[in-house]
Amino acid sequence: MPTPSLAALPIRRLTLRDLTACADLSENRGWPREEHKWGFLLTAGKGYGIDDPDGGLVSACAVTEYGPHDRPDLAAIGMVLVADRHARQGIGRRLMRHIVSAMGTTPLTLHATPYGRPLYEELGFKVTGRAEMLLGRLLPGGPTSRIATRPATAEDLPAILRLDEEVFGADRTHIITRLPAFADQLRVAEEDGRIIGYTAAWPNMDTHVVGPLIARDTETAKALITSLAAHTDRPLRTDIDVRHEELLAWAKERGLASVAFNAVMTYGIEELPGDWSRRFAPLTVAAG
Numbered sequence: 703m704p705t706p707s708l709a710a711l712p713i714r715r716l717t718l719r720d721l722t723a724c725a726d727l728s729e730n731r732g733w734p735r736e737e738h739k740w741g742f743l744l745t746a747g748k749g750y751g752i753d754d755p756d757g758g759l760v761s762a763c764a765v766t767e768y769g770p771h772d773r774p775d776l777a778a779i780g781m782v783l784v785a786d787r788h789a790r791q792g793i794g795r796r797l798m799r800h801i802v803s804a805m806g807t808t809p810l811t812l813h814a815t816p817y818g819r820p821l822y823e824e825l826g827f828k829v830t831g832r833a834e835m836l837l838g839r840l841l842p843g844g845p846t847s848r849i850a851t852r853p854a855t856a857e858d859l860p861a862i863l864r865l866d867e868e869v870f871g872a873d874r875t876h877i878i879t880r881l882p883a884f885a886d887q888l889r890v891a892e893e894d895g896r897i898i899g900y901t902a903a904w905p906n907m908d909t910h911v912v913g914p915l916i917a918r919d920t921e922t923a924k925a926l927i928t929s930l931a932a933h934t935d936r937p938l939r940t941d942i943d944v945r946h947e948e949l950l951a952w953a954k955e956r957g958l959a960s961v962a963f964n965a966v967m968t969y970g971i972e973e974l975p976g977d978w979s980r981r982f983a984p985l986t987v988a989a990g
Contacts, residue, residue, distance in 0.1 A: 708752075708760065708791055713800050716749030716762060723759045724749070727783050734907045740764075742884050743781065743988060746877055750801060752793065760785055761793045765801060766989040767808070768872035775872040776975065777805050778990025779812040794818075798825055802969065810969040813941070813987035815962070822967050830973050831966030833941040833987065834950060837909065840931035840938055841957040849925035854888040854900060861897045862890065869916050871976025877985065878914075886910065889929050891922045901926040902985070903934060912940035915983035920948045923982045927953070940983045949982060 716724065721744060725735040743749065747766035754760045763782040769775030779801060784793045802810065802825060813833060814822050823829075854862065859879070867873050881888050885902035887910075892898060899917030903910040912930060917923035923946070931938060938958065942950055943966075954960065964987055968974060974990075984990060 708788060708793055709796070711752050711755070711760060713750055713752055713797060716744060716751045718744050720744070720749065720751065720759070720762075724751075724762050724781075727759045727762050727785060728781075730785050731783050733783070736906060738884075738905055739986060739988065740781070742880065746880055747989070750797060752797065754785065754788075758785070760788050761797050763797060763801065764988055765805070766877070768870070768874045768877075768990075770873075774805075774808045776971075776990070777808050777810050778988070779810060780986070780988025780990070782812075782818065795821055795825070798822070802826075807970065809971040811971075811974060811990045812967050813964040813984075813990070814967050815964060819965055819967070825969070827967040827969045828972075829965045830968045831978075832944045833964050833966055833984075834944050835939065835941050835961040835964070836950070836953055836958040837939045837961045838937055838958040840927065840953075844956065847921065847925040847928060849891050849898075849922050850893070851889055851891045851925050851929040854882075854890045856882075858890055858897060858900075862900050865897060865900065866914070866916060869977050869980045870914075871974065877989065881985075887930055887933055889926060891917065891926050898922055899926055899980075901930060901983075903930045903938070904985075905936075906939065908936060909939045910934050910936045911986065912938050913983045913985045914981075915940065915942075916980060917982055918980060920946065920952075923949050924952055941987050942983050943978060943981065945978060946982055 743764035751762035752760040767774040885904040887903040890900045899922040901915045
């Protein structure tokens with residue numbers, strides 16, 4: 703029986719049953735397997751993929767929607783992957799066009815590597831920002847912060863959700879409420895009994911990813927990162943908006959090294975909603 707052409711293979715929704723196949727695809731392209739993150743994205747968002755007649759996936763990606771369920775305010779696209787043996791055959795373009803069409807008038811965002819950026823620009827995405835990935839162990843030292851931080855409790859959740867929506871610019875309750883189970887640490891910064899920032903550290907291979915990182919100002923962001931580092935023996939990884947120059951300089955002075963830059967791109971909006979001055983890092987670049 704002849705093998706169907708790639709263009710004829712249907713695009714379908716992925717589920718948690720596809721977790722291993724998604725991790726295999728990541729590994730095939732030289733990425734970490736990241737099963738923990740894939741599981742989160744497939745349950746909190748929507749996966750799309752194309753089955754390979756020979757087994758596994760030809761292509762996959764994840765879409766995370768924010769705002770009202772029936773009419774999202776924003777959707778983030780991430781983990782766009784095409785198996786190496788099927789690369790440069792238009793598969794990624796076809797999958798992306800399908801998603802853009804399926805999302806209709808919903809504004810879109812993604813973090814693009816230099817490799818993927820030309821495709822997204824071809825589809826109409828515009829560069830609206832930049833993020834710098836940092837990795838390393840935060841060195842001890844420096845002045846003691848006057849910002850109080852502590853582990854988050856269940857009672858903090860309403861305040862965290864209010865702050866997050868105000869800063870992110872869209873409701874992401876379905877994401878934030880999953881953080882206690884997804885992350886190894888969830889911490890808040892407070893002043894006079896009021897929460898002024900929060901962050902999480904979640905496991906990714908041999909690192910802890912710092913994100914989301916929402917904070918009133920740079921000093922609060924520093925205190926939150928320091929508090930996470932004090933409670934893990936893993937290296938930290940995070941993606942910081944390059945406009946936060948002071949935080950980037952501080953992190954590098956304290957031992958984190960620059961690994962890569964990603965372009966923040968949007969489709970259907972000129973810039974991301976919310977308050978970038980208090981939005982320091984995403985949960986993951988795959989979820990915007």
